[in-house]
Amino acid sequence: MFVGVGASRVRDLFKKAKENAPCIVLVDEIDVVGRQRGTGIGGGNDEREQMLNQLLTEMDGFEGNTGIIVIAATHRVDILDSALLRPGRFDRQVTVDVPDIRGRTEILKVHARNKKFDSDLSLEVIAMRTLGFSRADLANLLNEAAILASRRGKTAISSKEIDYSIDRIVAGMEGTVMTDGKSKSLVTYHEVGHAICGTLTPGHDAVQKVTLVPRGQARGLTWFIPADDPTLISKQQLFARIVGGLGGRAAEEIVFGEPEVTTGAVGDLQQITGLAKQMVVTFGMSEIGPWSLMDSSAQSADVIMRMMARNSMSEKLAEDIDAAVKRISDEAYEIALRHIRNNREAMWLRITREKREHSQFNKNTQTQFLDA
Known part of the structure; x- marks a missing residue:
């Protein structure tokens, strides 16, 4: 990476945001840039800190009516630089947990709209069995089950396809069954x-x-x-x-x-x-x-x-x-x-x-x- 390129891209980002206001700036995986300063060694770390300093400077330059909302997402809020979390910057934190059983049921209903199921298969039962699954996991579950049902020549998803798909998501691909011994x-x-x-x-x-x-x-x-x-x-x-x-x-x-x-x-x-x-x-x-x-x-x-x-x-x-x-x-x-x-x-x-x-x-x- 050329020195100064990261900071320059941050400046260009906020310049474009001001030109297109009102708008939302979303920074995904901000821990890549916003990690606590002084925790690394070498030029690559210096370049990252320049990007972080430029981001802090740009956010300090906002007035109350710019029409720009800055949102960041991370799985590691514990390693973010404290300056990022001060008032006027990312001072409001919203924790998004994996869905509860009601949430899983509603998510399954959305992804089940274009799929056929056996009459005895209940989405509520699937929701009970998928504790800890994220929205992406639930979508993947029904997609895997639909693909498997198609391979087996079925016109509807049954509990067998759901069982297999849950096992695959939780534990991985199925291997060769052991012979007696x-x-x-x-x-x-x-x-x-x-x-x-x-x-x-x-x-x-x-x-x-x-x-x-x-x-x-x-x-x-x-x-x-x-x-x-x-x-x-x-x-x-x-x-x-x-x-x-x-x-x-x-x-x-x-x-x-x-x-x-x-x-x-x-x-x-x-x-x-x-x-x-x-x-x-x-x-x-x-x-x-x-x-x-x-x-x-x-x-x-x-x-x-x-x-x-x-x-x-x-x-x-x-x-x-x-x-x-x-x-x-x-x-x-x-x-x-x-x-x-x-x-x-x-x-x-x-x-x-x-x-x-x-x-x-x-x-x-x-x-x-x-x-x-």
Whole structure:
């Protein structure tokens, strides 16, 4: 990039806006330009700061009746330069969350106008199953389902196409189904271990489906129905998720023996370690006490600030944090092992019955399995 080109383009933008007033100037992904100054090294960073300074200057030059409204969008408001958020600039922030169930239903109605559905398929049910989906996700869901129905020679979208499309959006493309053998048995017990521990641990999300169909990098997957409000999670719920996450490794150890545990739990271990550490350092849910042990500098965009945040923690406190994380993980693993031991026979009977004909368990099958 030539020096000064970015600032020149900002000047040209606002000049054109004044010539075409009244108008709206929309700056998408403003964190690319508006990142906190002094957080980088090199000429590229200097050029970005020149663009930011020019943007601040242009916004300061507005009078009350220019007829120009400046709107910016970002996913990272936490890293924006404080000068951008001062009164007279971007001083009004509007948070746009993913839609709730009513919003999802209305969005689905819009994208369903030009599509045909089976009479027994309800958009309200689809909305209930798509918690956390954005508007784009919902549009993509119905488009994927319509394409799949067309490939199958159908004239209307059924629940099977919806199920497949949800799985594809959440977990990725479908891979080749495993043939019978030790690997399939390992994956089967691993995934059902997640389902057992999740269902038997108070506070865990309900099991929706267990599948042995590979998707993305996963050989098998276990789906859970998330809580209605993902922003308020209790200590019991967090601990239950750790127990559920360790259910796969626990099933491998109990069924096949400790020497036969596999690398299939690597993603689970990363996830539960992160949850346990959050409980200790972020949420104050350990014997260390109700402290927030995460230095705000550790989240800084500045590499040097992050390094300083790590070095500011005493060795004793770091050891206490590691010990608390280990205690939570060890306690959760013991519970997971106990769940598998107590339900091993029922698990074997249900898996033997189901895997003869199916490659996945749905919610009803899972309920029957646990009753067994």
